[in-house]
Amino acid sequence: MSVMAMRNSPLGSWAARLFKPVSISNQYIRSLHKNTRPPVPSPTPFVPDVQTFLTLIGREMSKQASKIPSWEELFTLNSNQLRDAGIEPARQRRYLIRKREKFRNGLYGPGGDLDTVVDGVAQLRVVEVPINARGLTNGGTKAAVQTSSATLSPGMAKAIVNLAPDATTYQYGKKHLIKKFAHMKIHRGCQPMGPFLQPLKGSNGTAATISVQEGMWEDKRGQKVDGGERRRREVQNKKRLDERKKA
Structure with missing residues (x-):
């Protein structure tokens, strides 16, 4: 049977459908990468457990240790799961996620890369x-x-x-x-x-x-002056008016 006849026959059309090449879109590949969990880093001698990690990053996160029972959960729970666990407010969750990503990438604070540590x-x-x-x-x-x-x-x-x-x-x-x-x-x-x-x-x-001390790796928050940038002019004007009234 010739190639042309093979293509026009029912068998040829069935074979073409069976062996039709499959194309994988870039969007599909990106979605696979997005859904792949990043690896859980190993504890270090200076940071052996959840309690120590939360103590080091400060902002009173050590009080939340009971809500994250394991090292694996510390590095795998997403923001919604952290919220369900009772980590509030949202800025605390964002801070925790940011600090754990730095640790995952080997960006330690003082002491984090030490090898010989005894009782902290x-x-x-x-x-x-x-x-x-x-x-x-x-x-x-x-x-x-x-x-x-x-x-x-x-x-x-x-x-x-x-x-x-x-x-x-x-x-x-x-x-x-x-x-x-x-x-x-x-x-x-x-x-x-x-x-x-x-x-x-x-x-x-x-x-x-x-x-190990409380807040050794803490990112200090900036101090708002007169209500912060958005309300600074309004607050300062109000202060001047109050001073004039008192005068």
Whole structure:
């Protein structure tokens, strides 16, 4: 049977319908991506549970901890589900969603990227490590380090390391990775410097501790002056009229 006859036959039309190519629209693909849940991030040593996360982000969100019973729910509940759980008002829900997305993307506040934490407390200490240590390079350093100092040993660099809060010494090993900790830097060649750090007694300024505190990662709200931008002129005019009446 010729190709033309095959196309005109009932069998040919049935085969054409059966093997008709399927086109997937870009809109359909976008809808699939939209309905795909983003991954739930793993807790970190500094942020091991819901209570700690809500404490860190402040705005009294820690009082809502009982309404979000699990870590997975913290990162999967949408705004409507958070409302049904009792998270009010709406600005609190928006704030929580914004802060959890930053955490999901690895944008931590002070302490969030620490590896050694005991009961919510960690130590940061400035120590000497070999310049060729893992995480360091001669040209540009990945960690917060200092490669020039009057008291620095040859072939060594100063870096910030994370230790247990009661540790008094540090010994570098080849398996150690010297990493950069967000918001932390070396001050005056020997002191760890960063928000919420407390000097460690007996360390001569070379070590400090950081512990979980209420509102450490809080985004501070701006203060409204005279009712905010929209009503400022109206409020100020009213104040002037009141002052004139009193005068």
